[in-house]
Amino acid sequence: MNGSSPGVEDGRDHAREQGSAVAWVESPLQMLCAVEAHHAGLLGTHARVIPRAGLRPLVVTRREITKLGPPAGLELAEPSPEMPRPRRGTTWAVGDAFSGKVQAAWLTALPGRIVIVDDGLATIRLLELLTGRFWTPLLRARATSGPLRKALGSAAGMRLRAAAHAGGLSIFTALPVPDDLARAVRERGAELVTHDFAWLRSQPMRRPGPRERTVVLGTSLVRNGLIHRDHYFGWLAGLGSTGPVAYFPHRREDPGDLARVGEQPGITVYDGGAPAEMTLRGLGAEQRVLSLPSTAVTSLRVLLSARGVVVETVDVPDEWWTAQAAPSLRTHLSMFAHHDTGVTG
Structure with a gap:
């Protein structure tokens, strides 16, 4: 940087x-x-x-x-x-x-x-x-x-x-x-x-990351009332239908929402806690990370670029946002929207 x-x-x-x-x-x-x-x-x-x-x-x-x-x-x-x-x-x-x-x-x-x-x-x-x-x-x-x-x-x-x-x-x-x-x-x-x-x-890898090819980072945007739940869960269901997905929760996600994520076919919810920067730094080149706009996107790109792992920011469609998502917030989040991917995954 x-x-x-x-x-x-x-x-x-x-x-x-x-x-x-x-x-x-x-x-x-x-x-x-x-x-x-x-x-x-x-x-x-x-x-x-x-x-x-x-x-x-x-x-x-x-x-x-x-x-x-x-x-x-x-x-x-x-x-x-x-x-x-x-x-x-x-x-x-x-x-x-x-x-x-x-x-x-x-x-x-x-x-x-x-x-x-x-x-x-x-x-x-x-x-x-x-x-x-x-x-x-x-x-x-x-x-x-x-x-x-x-x-x-x-x-x-x-x-x-x-x-x-x-x-x-x-x-x-x-x-x-x-x-x-x-x-x-x-x-x-x-x-x-x-x-x-x-x-x-500089630290040695203590354990490998998840085996699933697609890794999704959880988000606080749902619990904070900034995006609609149904749109978010519909997107996750679409991802799970195309292949196994490892889901790493955001620390502020609602427990009820996490239970619903775990019910989606093809999605495995992993135990959260440590930062994604620590948990996912052992991913391999055959894997990819998907995330809604998040600060973790920047740090994971720094940590995983040398390993050939693609870290993609999901482009949030307009209809996902609620009335609480002010234009200034969307502008702030856009600074993490590099190498975007569509919501279809």
Whole structure:
């Protein structure tokens, strides 16, 4: 990815200055990217990664990373029900920049350096808001926020922009950031470091992937009310009728929906948990991955291109979308729509 090497070198310079860091992670992708950020040198000589308690996918991901052997100087702490309060002046890494608890901590605990790792499409929204006006609030897309929440989002936005101006903000991402947006982020003073999962790519394969030729990544778009269930399940049924399909659930999929997926002829639902980047990196050239627009598409292409595996983004027809799918959301998702495939599979 463009800018990867210079960013990593800058991160190593920071490591000599920082010493140590704490990372608070709430999703498998956040955990994996915190490990990659430490490997790249952004988190100092010692990093403590603390996963949020009560989330099975984080337990599975922590176990898989432990089996591989984390990078030197990285500690995978036991899950915690409470977000740690960063000590003043230390480096603090997070994924969810729109969390109210995280934003309050930026304002009250005053960490010395802030590192933000990937949290799916929300990372791109954060970059867009970061380059907005100084008082633009940091709020989730499609969220309905009251006056107090908007005030916190505005204060957090000003704090983050001030940190960027002072050279105290790094964003570590594997996502395809448009050139004009990347330029605007750097003009704000933030360090934008792109990566290609260097640590994960260097790890030996512990187990082969599924044997089915076609692998489908699950989606949160159904549960979030953005696409119609019947259209989605009709597409899956068509895929299953043409040959065996391995289905890897999205962590936010509804259990009832997953049960329905498993009832489709020809489709086997695999146990989810760890990120697709870890689970599917052993696929072979005779296999293909299909996915609705998703951040996993980008990272899997990086990890699987050398193995000859085609990772295809399904072009979502207009009639699939519900009224809740705003044009801005579709525009955001379109950045992952390269090497598209039709819904017929």
